[in-house]
Amino acid sequence: MPGFLTPMGASLAGHPPSGPEWVFEVKWDGVRGLVYIEDKQLTIYSRTNNRCDRQYPELQVLPHFIAARNAILDGEIVALDAHGVSKFELIQPRIHQQDANSIAKMAQKSPVHFYVFDLVYLDGYDLRRVELSERKRALKAILKPHPLLRFSDDFAAGAELLEAARQAGLEGLIAKCKSSFYESRRSRQWLKIKLTHQQEFVIAGYLPGERDYFGSLALGYYEGGSLIYAGNVGTGFNERTLRELWHVLEPRRISKMPFAKADKIPKGTVWVKPELVAQIKFQNWTEDRKLRAPVFLGLRDDKPAIEVEREESPGVVPSQLLPAGKNEIPATIGGHPIKFTNLDKIYYPEDGFTKRDLLNYYAGVADLLLPYLKDRPLSLKRYPNGIHEPFFFQKNTPETYPAWLRTEVLPSDGRPIRYVFAQDRASLLYLVNLGCIDHNPWMSRIGSLECPDYILIDLDPQQCEFDKIVEAALLVKEKLDAIGLTGYPKTTGGDGMHIFVPIEPRYTYAQARSFAEVISRLLASERPDLFTTPRAVEKREKNRVYFDYLQLAESKTISSAYSARAYDGAPVSTPLTWEEVRPGLHPSQFDIANCPERFARAGDLFEGVLRKPQKLEKAFPKLEKLVRG
DNA sequence: ACAGCCT
DNA sequence: AGGCTGTCAGGCACT
DNA sequence: AGTGCC
Numbered sequence: 034m035p036g037f038l039t040p041m042g043a044s045l046a047g048h049p050p051s052g053p054e055w056v057f058e059v060k061w062d063g064v065r066g067l068v069y070i071e072d073k074q075l076t077i078y079s080r081t082n083n084r085c086d087r088q089y090p091e092l093q094v095l096p097h098f099i100a101a102r103n104a105i106l107d108g109e110i111v112a113l114d115a116h117g118v119s120k121f122e123l124i125q126p127r128i129h130q131q132d133a134n135s136i137a138k139m140a141q142k143s144p145v146h147f148y149v150f151d152l153v154y155l156d157g158y159d160l161r162r163v164e165l166s167e168r169k170r171a172l173k174a175i176l177k178p179h180p181l182l183r184f185s186d187d188f189a190a191g192a193e194l195l196e197a198a199r200q201a202g203l204e205g206l207i208a209k210c211k212s213s214f215y216e217s218r219r220s221r222q223w224l225k226i227k228l229t230h231q232q233e234f235v236i237a238g239y240l241p242g243e244r245d246y247f248g249s250l251a252l253g254y255y256e257g258g259s260l261i262y263a264g265n266v267g268t269g270f271n272e273r274t275l276r277e278l279w280h281v282l283e284p285r286r287i288s289k290m291p292f293a294k295a296d297k298i299p300k301g302t303v304w305v306k307p308e309l310v311a312q313i314k315f316q317n318w319t320e321d322r323k324l325r326a327p328v329f330l331g332l333r334d335d336k337p338a339i340e341v342e343r344e345e346s347p348g349v350v351p352s353q354l355l356p357a358g359k360n361e362i363p364a365t366i367g368g369h370p371i372k373f374t375n376l377d378k379i380y381y382p383e384d385g386f387t388k389r390d391l392l393n394y395y396a397g398v399a400d401l402l403l404p405y406l407k408d409r410p411l412s413l414k415r416y417p418n419g420i421h422e423p424f425f426f427q428k429n430t431p432e433t434y435p436a437w438l439r440t441e442v443l444p445s446d447g448r449p450i451r452y453v454f455a456q457d458r459a460s461l462l463y464l465v466n467l468g469c470i471d472h473n474p475w476m477s478r479i480g481s482l483e484c485p486d487y488i489l490i491d492l493d494p495q496q497c498e499f500d501k502i503v504e505a506a507l508l509v510k511e512k513l514d515a516i517g518l519t520g521y522p523k524t525t526g527g528d529g530m531h532i533f534v535p536i537e538p539r540y541t542y543a544q545a546r547s548f549a550e551v552i553s554r555l556l557a558s559e560r561p562d563l564f565t566t567p568r569a570v571e572k573r574e575k576n577r578v579y580f581d582y583l584q585l586a587e588s589k590t591i592s593s594a595y596s597a598r599a600y601d602g603a604p605v606s607t608p609l610t611w612e613e614v615r616p617g618l619h620p621s622q623f624d625i626a627n628c629p630e631r632f633a634r635a636g637d638l639f640e641g642v643l644r645k646p647q648k649l650e651k652a653f654p655k656l657e658k659l660v661r662g
Numbered sequence: 663a664c665a666g667c668c669t
Numbered sequence: 670a671g672g673c674t675g676t677c678a679g680g681c682a683c684t
Numbered sequence: 685a686g687t688g689c690c
Contacts, residue, residue, distance in 0.1 A: 412678075417663085427677045433664075446679075467663085491690095568682050570689070584690065588679075591690090 042219030049191030060205040063111030098179040108149035150185035259293035269329030354396035366459040394625040402595040409474035410452035420599040473590035481538035490532040516655040526598030549582035608638035
């Protein structure tokens with residue numbers, strides 16, 4: 034029986050997929066649970082492998098209603114409201130409850146249910162490489178009736194189930210590919226389609242009501258410096274939160290309305306200084322840009338009010354530059370005419386993403402990506418027929434390309450090369466339309482082409498798990514910390530990770546490279562079990578991390594941050610916080626479908642790469658000292 | 663996407 | 670005229 | 685000089 038197991042995850046999708054290979058389930062709003070049964074003994078692990086069966090003693094009966102000696106079941110632990118709808122708010126107080134008395138009382142008064150949807154292991158058989166439809170069949174066969182144990186039914190009609198879920202006030206759907214294997218990662222074989230959304234809003238006032246304290250809160254968000262009214266939230270409070278909110282609202286009373294316009298705001302609203310931020314769950318936005326069915330979840334003190342804006346979640350509120358329908362769309366971007374062609378061509382056959390999807394991705398992230406391409410010569414890597422068909426490199430720009438593209442002629446070993454640049458949105462989208470899936474800029478900019486503006490630390494796995502890359506990256510961070518430098522980590526979108534150490538463009542490529550080389554040799558000598566350095570692939574030891582410092586040279590390139598990659602799953606090279614660099618991180622968690630939402634939330638985590646160049650004069654002696662021991 | 667060569 | 674084909678990088682460590 | 689790798 035496999036030991037620790039990471040549960041399979043679903044990727045976000047905007048609408049249910051169609052086709053006979055998909056089945057649909059209700060998305061239960063509770064906590065994920067992997068139920069292990071060994072000789073009638075039950076243990077439950079959470080998504081992050083924390084044991085949590087102590088929280089739910091009422092589930093101890095489950096082994097008696099599952100006809101198996103040894104099994105691992107996957108499902109969701111839920112608390113149901115009066116209508117039988119699972120509500121996260123109802124189970125939340127139980128998740129971290131430590132007090133045995135409270136646990137027992139809640140187990141008695143409002144028992145949780147286990148909605149089981151998958152069977153990973155059964156009596157000697159590892160079912161992870163068995164297709165989903167077979168696993169479900171086996172699961173159904175071993176379940177015996179019990180009120181707390183429920184099979185999560187599957188349905189064939191996605192659109193209909195989604196509508197029914199909407200009517201019932203459910204959170205959303207999960208779509209699963211019938212033939213999918215059970216993988217311990219987020220996959221596009223499983224998709225989640227959400228009906229409810231969450232974001233922060235500024236509290237700008239309250240409306241007195243029948244009950245004590247207040248009836249509802251007036252919510253807003255900033256747009257271009259103005260506070261825009263988003264509707265009122267009147268539910269989600271209890272006696273305590275009403276009272277506590279009242280005490281923080283009262284001292285903030287003001288007489289002047291903080292909203293820019295008075296449109297459709299209820300009369301009698303009492304204004305408060307727009308300083309408090311509330312987390313709100315809601316079903317969707319109405320046509321006139323108000324919240325439908327908002328629910329108050331809590332106050333947030335980690336976000337300044339002025340930063341609260343309306344979040345457009347891609348796929349859910351599709352803001353599509355190139356809508357579906359026509360295979361070819363003439364457009365004007367930034368005053369330049371571009372004919373977008375072959376939009377329905379499949380670029381990612383395993384995932385169904387088309388050239389249109391890729392263009393829409395880049396249109397959405399252009400503002401984030403462009404600073405990392407600006408003023409840098411590009412090596413075009415063109416995939417005219419998608420990721421599984423041949424690609425070719427192109428450095429020289431044909432004379433026939435539009436004159437508004439910036440180009441520069443640079444000397445080269447052979448004849449001079451006229452490099453192209455992506456200086457703006459139009460240039461970027463023009464290049465994507467040529468079949469450039471990833472974008473590969475130089476590490477130096479016009480004006481100082483011989484001096485890189487960051488040291489690239491490139492960690493590549495030699496047939497090892499991503500957790501080793503994570504371990505290696507954290508060791509790199511340790512060394513950087515020790516010599517007083519800041520590094521910025523990102524996934525490559527492939528198997529490895531990049532760490533960028535921004536520097537002033539005063540050091541030659543050779544100097545920057547030797548800096549990376551010294552770090553690599555230092556780490557390799559300290560952890561020969563983790564790193565391998567030989568250039569020749571066949572000499573690199575397996576199950577190691579290859580620290581590649583050779584890619585740091587003039588005219589060499591790597592895929593930029595925010596670049597999509599030409600691999601199955603349509604992954605994106607994604608900047609990370611160091612807190613995210615920990616076991617369980619996997620590059621497949623970030624793809625062209627879910628990244629725009631992440632970027633809207635996380636902002637530009639690579640900002641410091643351009644904004645905070647560092648000097649090496651002090652760091653180099655420190656590094657030499659470390660090497661000498 | 664385009665040029666140049668082929669039929 | 671129309672269709673097919675070739676082209677669209679390059680440096681460097683290592684052998 | 686040839687080749688594999690990025």
